[in-house]
Amino acid sequence: MLEEEKIGSRQLAVLVVMFTVGTSMLLVPGELAAEAKQDAWIASILGVGLGLLSVLLFWKLGDRFPDRTAAEYSELLLGKWLGKAMSVLFFSFCFMLSAVLLRDVGEFVSTQVLTETPIEFVHLLFLLIVVLGVRLGLAPIGRAAEIFFPWMVLLFLVVVGFLWPYAKIENLKPLMEDGFKPVLLGGVQMFTLQEYVIFLMILPFVDNIHKRGSAMLKGALVGGALVVIVTLDCILVLGPNVTTLYVYPAYVLAQKIDIGEFLSRIQIVVAGMWFLTIYFKTAVSFYASVVSLGQTLRLREHRTLVLPLAAVMLAIANIAYPNMTYYVDFYRNVWIPYGLVFMVVPPVILLTVSYVTGKKSPSCS
Amino acid sequence: MNGFAKCLLILLIVPVLTSCWNRRELNVLGIAIAIGIDKSDGEYKLSAQIVNPGEISGKPGTGGGSAPIVTHHATGKTIFEAIRKLTTEEPRRVFAGQTRILVFGEEFAREGIAEAMDIVTREPEVSANIYMLVSRGTTAENILKVLTSIEKVPALSILNSMKASEKYWGSIKLVKLDDLLDTLMTEGMQPALPAIEIKGDPIAGQALDHTDQSDLASVLHFTGMAVFKEDKLAGWLEEDESRAYRFVTEKVKNSVVQIPCSTEGVTSLEMIWTKNKIRGYIKRGKPYVSIQIRGEANVGETQCRESLKKPETMKELQKRTNDSLRRVIEKTILTVQEQYGSDIFGFGAEIHRSDPKGWKKLEEHTWIKEFGNLDFETHVDIRIRHTGMIVDPVEESTRRTPR
Numbered sequence: 001m002l003e004e005e006k007i008g009s010r011q012l013a014v015l016v017v018m019f020t021v022g023t024s025m026l027l028v029p030g031e032l033a034a035e036a037k038q039d040a041w042i043a044s045i046l047g048v049g050l051g052l053l054s055v056l057l058f059w060k061l062g063d064r065f066p067d068r069t070a071a072e073y074s075e076l077l078l079g080k081w082l083g084k085a086m087s088v089l090f091f092s093f094c095f096m097l098s099a100v101l102l103r104d105v106g107e108f109v110s111t112q113v114l115t116e117t118p119i120e121f122v123h124l125l126f127l128l129i130v131v132l133g134v135r136l137g138l139a140p141i142g143r144a145a146e147i148f149f150p151w152m153v154l155l156f157l158v159v160v161g162f163l164w165p166y167a168k169i170e171n172l173k174p175l176m177e178d179g180f181k182p183v184l185l186g187g188v189q190m191f192t193l194q195e196y197v198i199f200l201m202i203l204p205f206v207d208n209i210h211k212r213g214s215a216m217l218k219g220a221l222v223g224g225a226l227v228v229i230v231t232l233d234c235i236l237v238l239g240p241n242v243t244t245l246y247v248y249p250a251y252v253l254a255q256k257i258d259i260g261e262f263l264s265r266i267q268i269v270v271a272g273m274w275f276l277t278i279y280f281k282t283a284v285s286f287y288a289s290v291v292s293l294g295q296t297l298r299l300r301e302h303r304t305l306v307l308p309l310a311a312v313m314l315a316i317a318n319i320a321y322p323n324m325t326y327y328v329d330f331y332r333n334v335w336i337p338y339g340l341v342f343m344v345v346p347p348v349i350l351l352t353v354s355y356v357t358g359k360k361s362p363s364c365s
Numbered sequence: 366m367n368g369f370a371k372c373l374l375i376l377l378i379v380p381v382l383t384s385c386w387n388r389r390e391l392n393v394l395g396i397a398i399a400i401g402i403d404k405s406d407g408e409y410k411l412s413a414q415i416v417n418p419g420e421i422s423g424k425p426g427t428g429g430g431s432a433p434i435v436t437h438h439a440t441g442k443t444i445f446e447a448i449r450k451l452t453t454e455e456p457r458r459v460f461a462g463q464t465r466i467l468v469f470g471e472e473f474a475r476e477g478i479a480e481a482m483d484i485v486t487r488e489p490e491v492s493a494n495i496y497m498l499v500s501r502g503t504t505a506e507n508i509l510k511v512l513t514s515i516e517k518v519p520a521l522s523i524l525n526s527m528k529a530s531e532k533y534w535g536s537i538k539l540v541k542l543d544d545l546l547d548t549l550m551t552e553g554m555q556p557a558l559p560a561i562e563i564k565g566d567p568i569a570g571q572a573l574d575h576t577d578q579s580d581l582a583s584v585l586h587f588t589g590m591a592v593f594k595e596d597k598l599a600g601w602l603e604e605d606e607s608r609a610y611r612f613v614t615e616k617v618k619n620s621v622v623q624i625p626c627s628t629e630g631v632t633s634l635e636m637i638w639t640k641n642k643i644r645g646y647i648k649r650g651k652p653y654v655s656i657q658i659r660g661e662a663n664v665g666e667t668q669c670r671e672s673l674k675k676p677e678t679m680k681e682l683q684k685r686t687n688d689s690l691r692r693v694i695e696k697t698i699l700t701v702q703e704q705y706g707s708d709i710f711g712f713g714a715e716i717h718r719s720d721p722k723g724w725k726k727l728e729e730h731t732w733i734k735e736f737g738n739l740d741f742e743t744h745v746d747i748r749i750r751h752t753g754m755i756v757d758p759v760e761e762s763t764r765r766t767p768r
Contacts, residue, residue: 115490173719174721239550239551241547245486255492255493
């Protein structure tokens with residue numbers, strides 16, 4: 001075992017909530033509205049449902065190897081070379097995700113908030129705290145998530161509460177005008193933004209084996225509910241067309257808040273909430289990539305990998321997308337199929353092989 | 366490391382963490398509180414009303430007696446170009462983060478406002494809470510030049526009077542940037558923006574000494590709503606029509622309507638609240654809407670002869686109120702239908718919402734064409750509640766005394 005400290009099941013649940021809200025809160029409403037128009041909120045519910053199903057799959061798979069990570073048991077199941085190949089795949093997914101998340105932060109900050117600050121500096125500053133967290137280990141990350149969670153919820157409730165007067169219920173009609181297909185497509189899109197597969201690398205570091213599956217499920221449910229509420233709010237307040245038009249509709253949504261000419265311009269609250277959540281998402285996926293590479297290479301001390309990987313991540317984030325158009329195109333045409341395949345196929349293969357060969361961790365009774 | 370060194374280190378780190386890559390202090394920004402867009406010679410003409418901070422600080426004697434605002438103009442092939450070109454005459458960089466109102470010039474609005482929507486939506490500096498309006502009978506530039514008295518900054522004066530007339534007079538409906546975007550992008554719905562004009566001499570209104578007088582030489586005033594067809598200005602609604610437009614399209618909190626008496630004179634009713642309910646569907650291939658308006662009113666002032674103490678008079682007044690309101694609303698819808706052919710009421714969108722299948726069948730034709738064929742019925746149900754501090758008209762009581 002590489003990790004000496006473990007996280008509790010409640011910390012896992014909180015991390016999953018943060019992970020779910022992370023990218024989704026700002027990006028999902030616009031993407032879903034483009035696909036399903038006024039039914040975007042139904043699509044988001046569907047997306048959450050698909051996410052929960054995938055969590056069930058990871059729960060089952062994880063429980064067959066309670067003290068091993070995906071990188072370890074894929075070698076156990078598939079043999080040395082195939083297994084290593086699978087672990088490298090895992091690593092590449094986690095690592096690409098971390099880099100893309102870093103770029104998400106940079107893209108948002110440099111187009112919406114600090115328009116003249118070079119994106120590299122935003123990346124660097126954000127990466128510094130990610131590296132700090134990952135070097136300290138999973139336990140401090142989990143504890144920090146626990147501390148920040150109430151604040152995130154509080155800010156969320158403030159924003160949603162103040163938006164209530166602006167909601168126009170008629171924006172939701174007509175329901176399912178073009179049938180179920182756009183809703184389904186939207187749901188699948190949202191599913192690909194919740195990369196719970198990463199938690200296969202995290203599960204063995206949770207102390208309570210019996211509670212961790214349900215904690216993960218609870219986290220996905222709560223986080224999903226928050227994303228559904230944001231999507232619903234966008235449709236109710238901005239309408240499907242305006243939601244589609246903006247890149248970050250949830251941010252524009254918060255600009256609407258203007259209570260008595262006094263409480264206004266609080267959109268940065270939404271941004272702050274998003275920074276909090278995407279920090280934990282980035283930290284968890286970066287942690288997962290460090291562990292998976294360390295285990296693939298059978299390193300005794302994987303912490304040495306943090307700084308070199310961070311340097312590569314910074315470079316990838318800087319060159320990931322040349323512009324916004326590429327970003328939107330990349331998300332639609334590359335990330336959705338990639339995520340969809342990666343989040344379903346490898347875990348299913350591993351689970352099937354495990355059942356067929358009957359191989360599972362000895363400590364699991 | 367001892368405690369002191371740690372503290373020192375933390376203090377040294379603090380200034381580096383402020384992340385002020387590009388700080389912009391107040392004294393280097395020209396705060397554009399209002400922006401006007403006109404067209405001249407095929408190019409955009411942008412006018413910005415820029416606050417003169419020294420003149421609005423409120424402390425007497427601090428100002429040098431110059432105008433509280435300056436308007437600057439620039440032309441360009443795009444609005445963005447024009448905004449940046451403003452720096453050629455304005456010493457400070459124009460900052461649009463505090464812009465509260467955007468005025469479209471009449472001529473420009475007739476050619477279409479959609480082009481101008483791109484930059485205001487794209488630019489992160491501009492807030493989504495900016496109010497949109499159209500100048501009537503003049504250019505946006507002239508509107509922004511008129512100085513005001515009680516509220517020194519004209520843009521804020523416009524904003525407050527706009528809000529007040531929405532609240533207590535009911536003749537205009539405020540439209541924010543994202544409302545306008547939504548209307549422009551939604552099928553079966555066309556925008557209407559508040560119209561503003563200059564009452565009096567537009568040139569005199571630009572001089573600072575005109576605000577020294579008690580009766581201003583020129584004032585800005587709202588005339589009602591401007592009707593758009595797609596994104597092009599099609600015409601104007603007068604006050605009564607604008608009020609009818611509001612009754613049909615939204616919940617109105619407070620407004621005033623005039624009801625003729627049975628013999629002579631007029632009763633002014635203060636509408637306390639009204640609620641609108643629109644049902645739209647396709648009836649035998651033709652679009653159809655039913656409009657229901659419910660509400661309550663108080664008697665504000667009456668010149669009528671009848672005693673309001675009698676239940677029959679009250680009933681009669683209520684009936685006349687409903688009839689007269691219904692007629693105004695019907696007349697307004699017909700005018701808009703026939704004269705402008707633009708569905709500012711959003712009837713099409715309502716049909717789309719309530720009868721999506723019927724709407725699909727229509728879509729081969731464009732809604733703009735279909736709107737002319739629209740049939741509607743109107744029901745008005747206003748209840749009169751209070752009569753103020755007295756019940757009977759004063760006039761009737763005074764007439765009675767000599768006898």
